[in-house]
Structures are given as C-alpha cells and as structure tokens.
Amino acid sequence: xxxxxxxxxxxxxxxxxxxxxxxxxxxxxxxxxxxxxxxxxxxxxxxxxxxxxxxxxxxxxxxxxxxxxxxxxxxxxxxxxxxxxxxxxxxxxxxxxxxxxxxxxxxxxxxxxxxxxxxxxxxxxxxxxxxxxxxxxxxxxxxxxxxxxxxxxxxxxxxxxxxxxxxxxxxxxxxxxxxxxxxxxxxxxxxxxxxxxxxxxxxxxxxxxxxxxxxxxxxxxxxxxxxxxxxxxxxxxxxxxxxxxxxxxxxxxxxxxxxxxxxxxxxxxxxxxxxxxxxxxxxxxxxxxxxxxxxxxxxxxxxxxxxxxxxxxxxxxxxx
Ligand code: F6P
Numbered sequence: 001x002x003x004x005x006x007x008x009x010x011x012x013x014x015x016x017x018x019x020x021x022x023x024x025x026x027x028x029x030x031x032x033x034x035x036x037x038x039x040x041x042x043x044x045x046x047x048x049x050x051x052x053x054x055x056x057x058x059x060x061x062x063x064x065x066x067x068x069x070x071x072x073x074x075x076x077x078x079x080x081x082x083x084x085x086x087x088x089x090x091x092x093x094x095x096x097x098x099x100x101x102x103x104x105x106x107x108x109x110x111x112x113x114x115x116x117x118x119x120x121x122x123x124x125x126x127x128x129x130x131x132x133x134x135x136x137x138x139x140x141x142x143x144x145x146x147x148x149x150x151x152x153x154x155x156x157x158x159x160x161x162x163x164x165x166x167x168x169x170x171x172x173x174x175x176x177x178x179x180x181x182x183x184x185x186x187x188x189x190x191x192x193x194x195x196x197x198x199x200x201x202x203x204x205x206x207x208x209x210x211x212x213x214x215x216x217x218x219x220x221x222x223x224x225x226x227x228x229x230x231x232x233x234x235x236x237x238x239x240x241x242x243x244x245x246x247x248x249x250x251x252x253x254x255x256x257x258x259x260x261x262x263x264x265x266x267x268x269x270x271x272x273x274x275x276x277x278x279x280x281x282x283x284x285x286x287x288x289x290x291x292x293x294x295x296x297x298x299x300x301x302x303x304x305x306x307x308x309x310x311x312x313x314x315x316x317x318x319x320x
Contacts, residue, residue, distance in 0.1 A: 002033060002278075003032065003033045005035040005049065005096070006020055006036055006067040007036075007037035007043065007071045007100070008040060008074075008101060009101035009108070010040070010125075010201075011126060012070045012125075013125045013139025014139045014142035014143070014257035015139050015265040016065070016265070017064070017067055018061045018261070019100050019266070021269070022058075022266040022268075023100075024052055027273045030273065034052045036050070036051075039068075039071040040070050040072070040153040045076075045081060062262070064142075068099075072141055077107075082111055086112055089301075091128040096111065097120045098269075098273070099120055101122070101124075101125050102131065104300045106122045106124075106284060107297075109122045113282040119282075120281060120287060121272040121275050124138060124274055124286060127177065127252060127253055128171050130304060131284075131304065132302070133293065133299045134293075135286070136260075137154050138265045139257070141258045142257045143170070144177060146252050146255065148181055148184070151187065154167060157243075162216065162241065163242045163244055164206055164235070164241045165216070166231060166232055166242075166243065166247070168223055169221070169222060170248070170295070174306075175222040175306070178190055178191070178221065178225070179220075179221050179312060183314060187220045188205060188206065188214075188218050189205050189206070189217065191220070191304070192307055193225050194307045195309060195312045197225075197316075201316075203238035205320060206235075229245065267292055268286070268292065271285045283295065283297060
C-alpha cells in the first residue's frame with residue numbers, strides 16, 4: 001500500500017492529534033504517502049484532501065482538538081453520498097483510510113470498505129467510552145480527569161455554603177464518565193442512564209449525610225440520565241438544602257490529553273498502519289487488558305455493553 005488517508009470525525013476528543021501523528025509518522029517511515037482529510041466525511045465528500053508532510057504532525061502529540069478538524073455528516077448514511085466520497089480517494093490512488101472517531105464514524109468506515117473496497121481501519125476516539133472492543137476510548141481518561149478537577153472545586157464551594165451540587169457530565173447514552181467520576185471523586189450520588197435511580201434514592205442519601213453532619217453533597221448526573229433541571233426541581237421538593245446545578249459541557253472535550261490517552265492513541269495509531277501494511281481492512285483497533293487487539297468494525301456497536309452494575313453499587317455504597 002502506497003497511499004493512505006486519515007480523518008477525524010464526530011465529536012472531537014483529546015488524543016485525536018496524538019493518533020493522527022502516530023498514524024502519519026508510522027506510515028511515512030514505511031515510505032507511504034499520507035493524506036489528511038479535513039472535516040471528517042464532510043471533507044471527504046467535498047474533496048478537502050491534502051498531502052501531509054512530517055511538519056504537519058510535528059509537535060501535536062499534546063495538543064487538544066484535531067488539526068484535521070471534525071464534523072458530523074448525517075447524509076453519509078446515504079450510499080450515494082458514500083460513493084461520491086469514495087471516488088475522491090480512488091482518483092488519487094488512496095487505498096487505505098484510518099478513521100478516528102466514535103461508533104457513527106465506524107459505521108461510515110464499515111460501509112466504505114464493504115461497498116467500495118476502501119481499506120478502512122477504525123481508531124476509537126471519543127470521550128464517551130461507548131465502543132466495544134476497547135477498554136477505553138481515546139479522550140475518555142482526559143475528560144474523566146477534567147470532571148474530577150471540577151468536582152474537587154465544586155466541593156470547596158459546596159462545603160462553604162453547605163449546598164447540594166448537581167453536576168451534569170457528557171457521555172451521550174453511556175454513563176461511564178459519570179459513574180467513574182463519582183467513584184474517583186467521592187461523590188454523594190450518581191445518576192446514569194443504565195441504572196434507574198430515582199430522586200427519592202438520592203434525597204434519602206442526602207438526608208442521611210446531613211444527619212451525620214456532612215456539609216455538602218455532590219451528585220454526578222450523566223447527560224443521558226434525564227434533564228438535570230427537572231431532576232433539580234424534583235429533588236428540591238424532597239430535601240431542605242440549597243441546590244445548585246453545574247453543566248460542565250464542552251470543557252470536557254478540551255485541553256491536553258493525559259499520558260494514558262497519548263500512549264493509547266500512539267499504540268493504536270501505529271497498529272492501524274501495521275494492519276494496513278499486512279493487507280487487513282474493515283477492522284477497528286482497541287486496547288483490552290493491556291494488549292492491542294483488533295475486531296471487525298461492526299464489533300464496536302454490536303457488542304457494546306453498558307456500564308457495570310457492580311461499579312454502580314460501589315459508587316452508591318460509598319456515597320454516604
Ligand atoms: O460524543 C461526544 C459528545 O461530546 C457527547 O458526550 C455529547 O453528547 C455530544 O458529543 C455533544 O455533541 P456536540 O459537540 O455536537 O454538541
């Protein structure tokens with residue numbers, strides 16, 4: 001394989017640049033020509049494709065965001081749109097494509113391979129950690145640490161004012177960011193989409209904590225668990241303490257990737273190119289139990305399993 005392309009797609013995540021760098025540098029070191037596609041599948045469709053030099057990826061391992069820019073293109077579900085986009089690779093003789101993104105991006109990569117023979121490899125890049133075939137997605141660790149930093153700051157002010165803080169975190173339909181932030185941040189409660197928790201349960205814990213003399217409560221709410229303002233209203237009827245809501249938002253997707261995310265992104269990026277060199281395609285790479293593994297792209301969404309109920313029990317057991 002002489003020419004490959006790279007794109008980043010969907011919500012950006014910290015470590016995408018690190019992965020782009022690893023893919024580009026590995027491929028260049030093997031004598032390949034490397035093309036960058038701007039704005040994900042949108043740029044592929046609109047022919048925003050350029051040849052990358054080593055300089056393009058120099059010094060970006062620690063940069064948040066993505067130098068290739070990212071976008072969501074819902075029309076990529078249309079086979080005709082995919083055919084037009086694939087043509088832009090074929091006319092340049094680009095045979096391989098590394099797609100860095102979440103499960104929507106993996107669907108696109110899957111169809112490009114199945115329908116047009118583009119040799120695609122997916123690298124899981126999303127803060128949501130909602131992809132099977134890898135223990136962690138690139139960006140998840142960094143986002144988790146951003147949430148922990150926020151929890152620790154909120155604890156200070158919550159304590160001074162003896163308040164209950166509800167903090168909404170991202171994750172789409174996946175509760176991992178909320179659950180593990182609650183465990184690592186010593187939260188007083190957590191609400192995730194995978195496990196039904198009522199405001200009655202949360203209110204009970206808060207009352208017990210206050211009866212023990214505790215001065216604050218931090219409740220982590222996954223965005224997929226329900227509307228945080230409705231939760232606040234419901235809770236306000238059940239407890240006496242003052243409540244404040246913090247929606248952390250896109251700050252969770254920015255900043256320098258953690259060491260873990262950089263190492264993960266680098267190892268997966270290198271492996272993606274090795275697979276293409278070996279003639280493999282239609283696969284995703286992941287890290288499972290400390291080993292780099294590969295699965296069919298469809299494995300990512302067909303085998304996705306929800307947040308661990310056991311870990312949810314740990315979080316609630318320690319909330320008092
Ligand atoms: O998938 C990543 C993610 O950050 C989700 O956690 C969140 O629900 C969504 O993207 C936000 O999307 P947007 O950046 O388009 O607002």
